Amino acid sequence: MSPAATAETTKSTAETAKTIDAQTLTTLLAESPNLTVIDVRNPAEFESAHIAGAHNIPLPLLSAHTVELTARLQDGVVLMCQSGVRAKQAQERLAAAGLQGGQVLTDSAADVEKAGGSVVRGRQVWDMERQVRFAAGSLVGLGLLAGRIASPKFRVLAGGISGGLVFSALSNTCAMGKALAYLPWNQGASEPSWEEIQAKLDR
Template sequence: MTSVNAKTLKLWMDQREGLTVIDVRTAHEFSNIHIRGSYNVPLAMLAEHAEEIADRVGEHVVLVCQSGVRAVQAQQKLAPLGISTVAVLEGGVNGFAAAGGDVVRGSQVWDIERQVRFTAGSLVLASLLGGKFLSPKMVSLAGGIGAGLTVSALTNTCAMGKALSALPWNRTRPVPTKEETFSTLPDQKK
């Protein structure tokens, strides 16, 4: 596996012709933060259209995601298709930002898992305080939240997450179509 660190990527972006930085995260993640000049090609789209993408990009491709896992999967799809360099950015987009890389920040919305933890924790704390100072019956809310979290873990579903995802700030950007994705991706091989 070929990888590149943030410092090297910054140099490449200034000096390398034929470099394409592809962010394989979802459109929603990309809208929150992305490397300036990168192109959003969600992993599922890249996996389905790897050959067409390889025909459009330059000689050097750097793949970006949050932690590296999706970028490695994308690398496995693109590497055998004749591109000179297919590298994964170490530390992902946040590592690049922390190293002083040029990023574009959109609206910063907590991910659903973090919102669930905050909501569940706040409700448990409020019910315990309410049980101590208002009515002992309020403690039952903490039990209900605990039971809900247990069921959530056992069934690998999350009713609270589903409810929170319906809130206006959590409405995600739609998955881009192939045409929308390809219209933004440069055709460097023409």
């Protein structure tokens, strides 16, 4: 095997090792009570359903305090969201700041519950990924319908949403998700302050 191929295999193995599924996490939580689970969803999503004992540190807040957070974390950190996308972004930020051994949960809180883990449930709200899919699909459909009934110019809306989704995939960001986070139903729970998070992590 060539050096390049060996390096690629090593890189692939390292990336695979950074992910964890619901069943494995449930087992680890039972065996390692000191395991730190950080949920990077917004407060309303977290309130809807979260793993018992998890810390809610929304991705924007984590991004603003990456260095300080990394200094407080030890090995044995699992980052989660709904599908693993935001959690992976958080893990990359923390790894760049020096965190070793951070893992990304590729499943949701509901999957952990199905695997036998303890989940706390509150006021229900759609997860952000689902809201984005609904909003994007609705806007594309509206643009095409208005373009047929009212004016062809409305088709620009559908094209704009399509281009936005492509950019979102290429850049691994989601402007629509950030915008939706400000809507009333996503503001049901107050966002934790950095001071509150520090206090909880230091316990």
